Amino acid sequence: MIGFLILILxxxxxxxxxxxxxxxxxxCEVCSAxxxxxxxxxxxxxxxxxxxxxxxxNELNCNGIRDKTLYKPLNKFNNLDLLSDYRLLEEISxxxxxxxxxxxxxxxxxxxxxxxxxxxxxxxxxxxxIRLLFLPQNFARHKENTTYYDWKTKHxxxxxxxxFFSLSEKIKFVDDRVIDTEKLGTTFSKYLSQENHKPxxxxxxSADYSGISLLLKAExxxxxxxxxLDMHLSLRENLKKKTIIEYPVIYVILKHQKDEYELxxxxxxxECENKINENEEESSQxxxxxxx
Numbered sequence: 001m002i003g004f005l006i007l008i009l010x011x012x013x014x015x016x017x018x019x020x021x022x023x024x025x026x027x028c029e030v031c032s033a034x035x036x037x038x039x040x041x042x043x044x045x046x047x048x049x050x051x052x053x054x055x056x057x058n059e060l061n062c063n064g065i066r067d068k069t070l071y072k073p074l075n076k077f078n079n080l081d082l083l084s085d086y087r088l089l090e091e092i093s094x095x096x097x098x099x100x101x102x103x104x105x106x107x108x109x110x111x112x113x114x115x116x117x118x119x120x121x122x123x124x125x126x127x128x129x130i131r132l133l134f135l136p137q138n139f140a141r142h143k144e145n146t147t148y149y150d151w152k153t154k155h156x157x158x159x160x161x162x163x164f165f166s167l168s169e170k171i172k173f174v175d176d177r178v179i180d181t182e183k184l185g186t187t188f189s190k191y192l193s194q195e196n197h198k199p200x201x202x203x204x205x206s207a208d209y210s211g212i213s214l215l216l217k218a219e220x221x222x223x224x225x226x227x228x229l230d231m232h233l234s235l236r237e238n239l240k241k242k243t244i245i246e247y248p249v250i251y252v253i254l255k256h257q258k259d260e261y262e263l264x265x266x267x268x269x270x271e272c273e274n275k276i277n278e279n280e281e282e283s284s285q286x287x288x289x290x291x292x
Contacts, residue, residue, distance in 0.1 A: 041066035129240040159247040185231030
């Protein structure tokens with residue numbers, strides 16, 4: 001800054017500050033034909049025109065935005081850099097305050113009590129041997145969930161999402177509040193009924209029940225494992241000893257496609273259960289450490 005002022009004092013009376021800036025910047029580093037007028041805030045390349053600015057951005061893959069966190073040696077640190085850092089801290093403080101006020105951004109299930117209806121729903125699932133987990137309230141899957149427990153009649157109604165595959169395209173159907181005592185085949189039967197004929201499910205009509213398998217993804221595992229469900233059993237029996245996140249998502253596939261999926265057997269299921277228990281113990285220990 002001091003050098004810039006000295007340069008202005010040395011100019012002739014008819015010369016302006018713009019001339020001083022030009023003398024300090026030198027020639028354009030892109031075309032080298034004209035005196036430079038601009039300095040890129042990010043890479044500090046000197047340019048003379050908009051055309052040269054665009055050329056330098058394309059060649060250097062530069063976005064022209066100053067890097068606010070770029071390291072600068074202390075011997076080159078000046079008052080402008082100090083002001084820039086101060087403004088960066090103010091901007092971070094505003095962002096933190098903004099997200100702190102936004103319930104959807106700061107909400108998690110960690111150390112947070114469940115609402116009474118979700119607490120009862122989880123308890124009802126647990127009494128049926130089902131491990132039910134909930135996502136934070138701002139997640140789309142949580143917002144879509146219509147699973148409901150009627151504590152007066154003691155009935156549990158599930159939301160079920162059916163995923164069909166037709167010519168490598170996913171087709172989704174949803175059933176809201178299916179009672180858990182109903183047989184899975186009865187719930188599924190309407191999708192193979194000729195009364196509700198859907199052209200996109202033509203492959204499944206031709207395969208009929210004998211050529212179709214229903215799979216449920218094994219949650220809380222690193223591997224992509226699937227449980228094969230039994231249409232002759234009720235929804236409650238099929239979900240027993242399973243982990244469900246919000247609601248069951250059932251994949252409807254043709255039986256000859258089963259080789260493409262890693263089906264879980266009794267040994268894998270026990271290993272899966274042990275991993276879940278280990279993860280829970282580790283999580284609970286971390287919570288104790290955080291609280292101390």
